[in-house]
Amino acid sequence: MLEVRDLVVKIEDREILKNIGFSVYDGEIVGLVGESGSGKTMTSLAVAGLLSQNAKCFGDIVLDDIRLSDLSIKERRKYNGNKISFIFQEPMTSLNPLIKVGKQIEEVLKLHTNMDKEEKREKVLDIIKQVELKNPEKLYDMYPNELSGGMRQRVVIAMASVLKPSLIIADEPTTALDADTGKSILRLIAGLNKSYKSKVILISHDLNVVREICSRVIVMKDGEIVEEGSTKEIFSSPKKEYTRLLIEAVSDKEKKNKTEGGDNVLEVSDVSLYYKEKGKENIIADNINFNVKKGEILGILGRSGCGKSTLSRAIAGLSDMYHGSILRTVSENMGIQMVFQDPYSSLNPSKTIGFILSEPLKNKGGYTKQEIKEKVYKILKQVELSEEIYDRYPDELSGGQRQRVSIGIALISDPELIIADEPVSALDVTVQSQILELILKLQREKHISMIMISHDRVVLKKVCDRVIKWEEITNGMF
């Protein structure tokens, strides 16, 4: 078994992890849950001995009677890949794009075993079959970029499990994948765990992922363990307030009091989106048909890369890379506004929040300085931010505050339609639910129409009056 006792990690005298202690038994899958910055990845790196050099690590880490914490970095390295292996979040970057898939899996065998060429090849083909990939012979000679995201993650899992390690650490293994692929990956991890009797630590910010396959859950916050217990206990009767919040954020709740919506504010008919490459038009999706009614929040559900963002830009008038008709019955002048996904790049880093918020009014013209300032303060109040923020720069704000500012920018010019492109997917779950609350409040107060685009069904269900799937409105290529 794996036992971690009194684990403390310090970076420059700041305690990143405080007294972490837990154990994982053979054949068990333990979920490590928390928001970004809670220390869950740090914990796993400490266990694997992969912390950066400026981090100091104290406490005991014992894996199968080996006291890892007493060994030097060099001694620990020989256990990596062999006894401990990792599955990372992004299968795109954890595979080397220039090496064939088969060779990459073989590399692990080369480093830790004395198998000859034939044996290695056989073993690789065998593990490719085990991770439920078809045509092992053909796949052996393919490059990572020829595979889909889900297939790549299976290859990463093959690499991680080919030596039947005692401990597998899976750090957000499904976050970069769409829902269905993610589920199948989780099932695969659970299946392998069952047949190999290894220990698995599954790290995730998403409680639903953990609920799927873990028998026990550890909830972390600010470098400490908040609560620990069996998955059933945690979900049915959480002891701590924080755990309850996390569970609430992912629970499947549908919006009450749905708005019916009036006339159409937007009609999209027979639109096809394309991008240009060397003068040639490549179609991303075609035959897109839908409309948005006045006062409603319409959700569009689609996986990443399907063309949702391109569509939102076309509707907002930021891109003319489309054919077909987009009929907007809103005023030409700033009638449509957008809220972007990443609040870190959607706010100009060299301007104060006050400047950013007053920009639409300045450009619109017809306001005195005093009026602009008053309006900005009013908007700050509406998005529930304090007035002090007026003179701050974006990098002094948290992700949630920034996204509130982004919503403020969209609101300040009194638009008739707001397009929100994954407005909460870059935020932590607890902040997510606050932003969603805000959006609902604004809908009630201002009766704006809104398109909300997301890959997350749970999020859409909570705020949207109507949800349509990308597949339903298009002949997508994906």
Next chain:
Amino acid sequence: MNKKNARFIIGASITAILIAMAIVSIFYTPYDPETINIKEKFLSPCMAHIMGTDNFGRDIFSRVMVGLKDTIIISGLTIAIGFATGLIAGCFTGYFGGAVDEILMRINDALSSIPSVLLAIVMIGTFGSGTTTLIISLGIVFIPSFARMIRSDFIKEKNREYVMCAKLSGAGAMRIIFVHILPNCKNTIISSLIVGFNNAILAEASLSFLGIGVAPPKASLGAMLKESQMYLSGAPWYSIFPGITIVLLIIGLVLLGEGLKKK
């Protein structure tokens, strides 16, 4: 962080001392830098002449002060011309792209494929020597590097979401270029200015060394190096002090630039 601060402080002090020397030279120098005094020629450094005297008995310290001033003014003006033109070219080509970008960048390529000193020599040869021609020709030589740096920054920045936000806020192209994007290129601008300034100092020194920069009896650091090369073994101080001054000026600016970056 501390390392950066140290660099900044050392760089800023060296630069400040040298600039102060150059400014003082406008009002006061220990001796007249251009008066010939044959009796006192080739004096080694002593109390009266701390950097010694040259082949005409002129005080080297006074000449270094004045030369420093001329070098800084010439390089400064050179950079001003190169930077202003390069900035505008870079902003527009980077932001708009398309045909204008293609044409301007090919001209840029052509300009930068000719060695800069050679190009300056050709221009001085065509339009006659003199400080003004020197400044203008060096300035033109420096346009491509600035334009390229700023253009690549603009290409990177223009696709960021805050630019789209600005477009949705109704900002026009000029406002987006100068008010929204340009301030975010601050780091590139500072470092390219300092690198450019250093190159201008060196270019001015090499042109004067080749005899086509500042004409005697006026002093510039490069011109002094040229004059002194004949007396290297007999009066080494004659070349050492102007040389050290150039090196110090450049080290000071480089440290200053490193310290300013990403703050």
